Every structure is written in structure tokens, then in C-alpha cells.
Amino acid sequence: MSSTIHLPEEFTEPLERFYGYLRNEKGLSIHTQNNYKKQLQIMAEQLFELGLKDWQHVDAAWVRQIASKGMRQGIKSSSLATRLSSLRSFFDFLILRGELSANPAKGVSAPKQKKTLPKNLDVDQMDLLLDVNESDPLSVRDRAMMELMYGTGIRLSEMIGLDVKDISNSHGEIRVIGKGNKERKVPFSGYAKVWVNKWLTLRPILLKQNEPALFISKLGRRISSRNVQKRMEQWGLKQGVSSHISPHKLRHSFATHVLESSGNLRAVQELLGHENISTTQVYTHLNFQHLAQEYDKAHPRAHKKKEK
Incomplete structure (x- = not known):
């Protein structure tokens, strides 16, 4: 050098x-x-x-x-x-090596980096991505995975870790093992439920031996995170979505859309499985324009009274 x-x-x-x-x-x-x-x-x-x-x-x-x-x-x-x-x-x-007694750089740190978040997909983009009507097992599986991630907000690692026994149709919930091996239950309904059940009818076609995983690859084994990432990226291109598609972006879109609709930060925290609500506050940013519109509609001092 x-x-x-x-x-x-x-x-x-x-x-x-x-x-x-x-x-x-x-x-x-x-x-x-x-x-x-x-x-x-x-x-x-x-x-x-x-x-x-x-x-x-x-x-x-x-x-x-x-x-x-x-x-x-x-x-x-x-x-x-x-x-x-x-x-x-x-x-x-x-x-x-015994040449220094203390590390002079130990207490010196760079300025805190701003946390960057992926842009969420808007509702129209999500509808375009999820408009998968092909009936072959892999396409049905992929739509089920995307519907589940967008419908529940679970992490990629949590989704690929799901077993068939973790799905409860009767109770309308899914048992998820999150970070730190902590268990939580998330609601299971709507399109996520419809497409996961469609996948379950086709899953035996690919199944090898007694694999317990909910989502399996074409080889009949538990699907890998890389395989999921690759398939979602391919579907984004195939469906003509302008934004790059990733599992994390679907989770982020779930959080953003639920928070925009409900305004319930605590509920979103529970659904995402966040330990601290501060994580949710950073992760689920609300669109400023949406906030401004809500303010204009709700706040009594948002509009000037007409002068007599």
C-alpha cells in the first residue's frame, strides 16, 4: 500500500x-x-x-x-x-503481546448511526405482488408464505421455523418461536389462513418422509431463508412490482399498515414480538402525510374559524 x-x-x-x-x-x-x-x-x-x-x-x-x-x-x-x-x-x-497496559481507543466511539429502515410497500403494490393465481405447488407455497408474512408480520426466521403443528385453524392462531427462544401467538385469519390451508392440501406432493416443517422446498425438506429470499425477489420481478421485494420488507409493510390503520403502537409491538416499545417506534414509522391528514381531521385547532 x-x-x-x-x-x-x-x-x-x-x-x-x-x-x-x-x-x-x-x-x-x-x-x-x-x-x-x-x-x-x-x-x-x-x-x-x-x-x-x-x-x-x-x-x-x-x-x-x-x-x-x-x-x-x-x-x-x-x-x-x-x-x-x-x-x-x-x-x-x-x-x-504485553506492549500496552490499556486500550486508549476503548472509550472512544463514532457518532451514533441513524437506523435506516426499508421502505414499505403501499397497499396497491402489496395487492400486485400477492395477485398470484398459479396453481402449481411451489407457486401456492410462495403465495402462502408472502400472505403469512404480510398478514402476521412474523420474521423470516420465525416463518421457516414453523411446523405444521404450530398452526391452529380452530383457534385462529399460530404459535411462533421468536428471538431468545420466546414463544408468542399471532392471529391467523384472512388471506393468510386461506392460502396456508391451500398449501397444506398440496404439501404432501413435495413431502419427503416425516418432515414436520410447514414450508418445505421442492426437495421435501424445510425451506431455507436464502430460498425464501430468492423466491420473493423473483415474484416481485414477475408481478411487475417496481420496488425490490424481500421478506423483511413484507414485515415492515405489515407493521406500517397496521399502525397507520389502528394507531395502536402497543398492539403492533405485541404482534411483532418486540421486547421494548422503543424498537417498535423506530421500526414502524408512520407516513408524515398520513399523520398530517389525521391531525387535520381530528384536532379542534387545526382549522381557522371563519371570521364573521
């Missing part, structure tokens, strides 16, 4: 040993190794320009200074976080 600054051996020699450690002991990919090298080279040059002669004299104040410089240069929070993570790993290596 070429550089315009000639660093002294006190900087370069520990770095070379660290790169050997990443390569030989950690077994990291070439791409990851090169990323470490790039980030650490930049920081080493910055510290040297600030007057430091070796790594032992770097303290938290110096680390904060180069982090601030990155922010002033307009580096994205995610890139700055990667840079600081590389530095923390390098200092941990020096501590492991």
Missing part, C-alpha cells in the same frame, strides 16, 4: 506483526485484512503528523482528536466506526 508519508519503524513494525496475526492466527479474508491495513495506515499517518513517535504514547485524547478530524472531513458514521474498531483491535493485540 503506497503512502506519501514515510512512517518510522516504531509505527510500521507493530502494524506488520498485527497484519501477520490477522492472517495466520485469525485467518481473516484478504478483503478484511486489506480493510484493516487501509484504516490503520490512515490513522498512523495522522498520529505521526500530530507529532507522535510511537504507539505507546497514544492516549484517549489523541484517539478522540483523529476521530474528530474524520468527522470534520465528512466521513460517514459507519466508516468512522469501522476505523475506530480497527484501532481497538490493534491495541488489543498490543495488550495481548
Whole structure:
């Protein structure tokens, strides 16, 4: 890696040993190794320009200074976080080798990154996506999966983990095992119920031996998350939906549409299986225009009274 600054051996020699450690002991990919090298080279040059002669004299104040410089240069929070993570790993290596007693980058973090959420599909786009009328087993299975995700908001991992015994038609509910192995029950009705039951009549055609999974592949085994992602993406293209389709986008659309219609954040939290309501508040953003319309209709001070 070429550089315009000639660093002294006190900087370069520990770095070379660290790169050997990443390569030989950690077994990291070439791409990851090169990323470490790039980030650490930049920081080493910055510290040297600030007057430091070796790594032992770097303290938290110096680390904060180069982090601030990155922010002033307009580096994205995610890139700055990667840079600081590389530095923390390098200092941990020096501590492991007995060359440092504490990690000066440990308490320094990049500015908090904004959580980005996928755009939800509007109702018309959902209708277009779910207008699958082909009767072969795989098409019926795929529509059942999409109807179930959009109709219940369950996660992809939760859906592929479902067994046939988890479906209760009589009680109109599904038993779901969520994050942290926590069980919850979600309502099972409408189109989701209709299409899952259609799939259950065709499922024996693909079934191999005693596979308990609700959704199986053409090989008769529990379907994989990658297979579901691929199939949904293909259906989005086939149905002419302009937006890229993913399982997470269906979950997000469920949450957004239910919240827009009901305004009941607590109910959406329960349906999504969120531990904290703050997660739901971030995840299920309401369209501002919708909020403005609701305000205009509901608030007594939204309209000026006509002057006499």
C-alpha cells in the first residue's frame, strides 16, 4: 500500500506483526485484512503528523482528536466506526503481546448511526405482488408464505421455523418461536389462513418422509431463508412490482399498515414480538402525510374559524 508519508519503524513494525496475526492466527479474508491495513495506515499517518513517535504514547485524547478530524472531513458514521474498531483491535493485540497496559481507543466511539429502515410497500403494490393465481405447488407455497408474512408480520426466521403443528385453524392462531427462544401467538385469519390451508392440501406432493416443517422446498425438506429470499425477489420481478421485494420488507409493510390503520403502537409491538416499545417506534414509522391528514381531521385547532 503506497503512502506519501514515510512512517518510522516504531509505527510500521507493530502494524506488520498485527497484519501477520490477522492472517495466520485469525485467518481473516484478504478483503478484511486489506480493510484493516487501509484504516490503520490512515490513522498512523495522522498520529505521526500530530507529532507522535510511537504507539505507546497514544492516549484517549489523541484517539478522540483523529476521530474528530474524520468527522470534520465528512466521513460517514459507519466508516468512522469501522476505523475506530480497527484501532481497538490493534491495541488489543498490543495488550495481548504485553506492549500496552490499556486500550486508549476503548472509550472512544463514532457518532451514533441513524437506523435506516426499508421502505414499505403501499397497499396497491402489496395487492400486485400477492395477485398470484398459479396453481402449481411451489407457486401456492410462495403465495402462502408472502400472505403469512404480510398478514402476521412474523420474521423470516420465525416463518421457516414453523411446523405444521404450530398452526391452529380452530383457534385462529399460530404459535411462533421468536428471538431468545420466546414463544408468542399471532392471529391467523384472512388471506393468510386461506392460502396456508391451500398449501397444506398440496404439501404432501413435495413431502419427503416425516418432515414436520410447514414450508418445505421442492426437495421435501424445510425451506431455507436464502430460498425464501430468492423466491420473493423473483415474484416481485414477475408481478411487475417496481420496488425490490424481500421478506423483511413484507414485515415492515405489515407493521406500517397496521399502525397507520389502528394507531395502536402497543398492539403492533405485541404482534411483532418486540421486547421494548422503543424498537417498535423506530421500526414502524408512520407516513408524515398520513399523520398530517389525521391531525387535520381530528384536532379542534387545526382549522381557522371563519371570521364573521
